[in-house]
Amino acid sequence: MAKTSQAILALAGIDKTYDGAVRPALDRISLTVAPGEFFSILGPSGSGKTTLLRMIAGFERPDVGRVLMDGADITDVPPFRRDVRTVFQSYALFPHMSVLENVAYPLRMAGARKAERLAKARDCLALVSMGDFAARLPHQLSGGQRQRVALARAIVCRPRVLLLDEPLGALDLRLRQQMQHMLVSLQRELGIAFVYVTHDQGEALSMSDRVAVMSEGRIAQLGTPREIYFDPASEFVAQFVGRSNLLPIEGAPHEGSLTALLGGRALPGVMVPRSGPARMAIRFECVRLADAAAPADPTGGEACMLDGTVEDVLFLGNALEVNVRCGDHNIIAAVPTMGGEGFVPGRPVRVLFDPGQATVFHG
Ligand SMILES: Nc1ncnc2c1ncn2[C@@H]1O[C@H](COP(=O)(O)OP(=O)(O)O)[C@@H](O)[C@H]1O
Numbered sequence: 001m002a003k004t005s006q007a008i009l010a011l012a013g014i015d016k017t018y019d020g021a022v023r024p025a026l027d028r029i030s031l032t033v034a035p036g037e038f039f040s041i042l043g044p045s046g047s048g049k050t051t052l053l054r055m056i057a058g059f060e061r062p063d064v065g066r067v068l069m070d071g072a073d074i075t076d077v078p079p080f081r082r083d084v085r086t087v088f089q090s091y092a093l094f095p096h097m098s099v100l101e102n103v104a105y106p107l108r109m110a111g112a113r114k115a116e117r118l119a120k121a122r123d124c125l126a127l128v129s130m131g132d133f134a135a136r137l138p139h140q141l142s143g144g145q146r147q148r149v150a151l152a153r154a155i156v157c158r159p160r161v162l163l164l165d166e167p168l169g170a171l172d173l174r175l176r177q178q179m180q181h182m183l184v185s186l187q188r189e190l191g192i193a194f195v196y197v198t199h200d201q202g203e204a205l206s207m208s209d210r211v212a213v214m215s216e217g218r219i220a221q222l223g224t225p226r227e228i229y230f231d232p233a234s235e236f237v238a239q240f241v242g243r244s245n246l247l248p249i250e251g252a253p254h255e256g257s258l259t260a261l262l263g264g265r266a267l268p269g270v271m272v273p274r275s276g277p278a279r280m281a282i283r284f285e286c287v288r289l290a291d292a293a294a295p296a297d298p299t300g301g302e303a304c305m306l307d308g309t310v311e312d313v314l315f316l317g318n319a320l321e322v323n324v325r326c327g328d329h330n331i332i333a334a335v336p337t338m339g340g341e342g343f344v345p346g347r348p349v350r351v352l353f354d355p356g357q358a359t360v361f362h363g
């Protein structure tokens, strides 16, 4: 087959329904991954992420559609002959082999000589900062260390694509953050494509070049982290990625033009293409709070303004999440903790947001 693009990996029109299932696990999935790209698949549990990864690895066969690698159709190529490795959430190290032997194992299977195997395994252990642990057995390591060994073993043969299925899922927050930094630098250094599966939007946003957001076997949105975060294509994406207020609005004539109304109050500048009910998403951190007595937008812009009363406040460390009752609706604002001391339950406040940061959904 002719090479059709510079994609290292392409999925073309993939459907998969498991035997006995009523809904497809994958429904018309098409995507491409560029060489050296950090590509994430983000979605809730059951959305089809693992099935998609198993399709790329060759453990599942699509009912319909093709898998291409470097332009060649590999749909019928068995897993062990694909230039792909997988790292799972469970580390799956061989318990009776040392760390070094574990990492060298794929090279042994590939028939490499001992000196070469050990040298390459040592190099990979150094890449994941585990050089000092070569002689240990897996049970003598912490979870984070074991996952780094699993990673070293997965890259020792330098696959062109590395698949990672929720690899940080079993680690605590601090370790997850450290591992995120390590994965990003490792990926840069190796230059191989990563396809990274996670249900954690923070992981997907922080590490990826592009993210495919999945819902019920379909791609709900595919874009850069910024596109997905600031320009969600659907209510599902707005809710799943980041934290957003989702408010019922009404497009209606007001002072001579079509205007968005929330509980009868106009939100000037919020674009509604037609009259009738719609929903508006606005991120918590895009909502500002000011003194109720403030005469106008204190930033001097053309902000939307609503008056309300603080209902409750969550302390998140560097930010406060302030829940404000505005008429029949609640709007949550994430404001910096420093300077937010005055936002206490019962206090009247003015809620402000830039209409350009609101996204309106119909239907
Ligand atoms: N081996 C299987 N047999 C039948 N159904 C499966 C199998 N594996 C997964 N499923 C179903 O396919 C859907 C997608 O599952 P999965 O790909 O594991 O999602 P995720 O990894 O996003 O949690 C789910 O509804 C799940 O129950």
Ligand SMILES: [Mg+2]
Residues within 6 Å of the ligand: 049, 050, 051
């Ligand atoms: Mg899964």
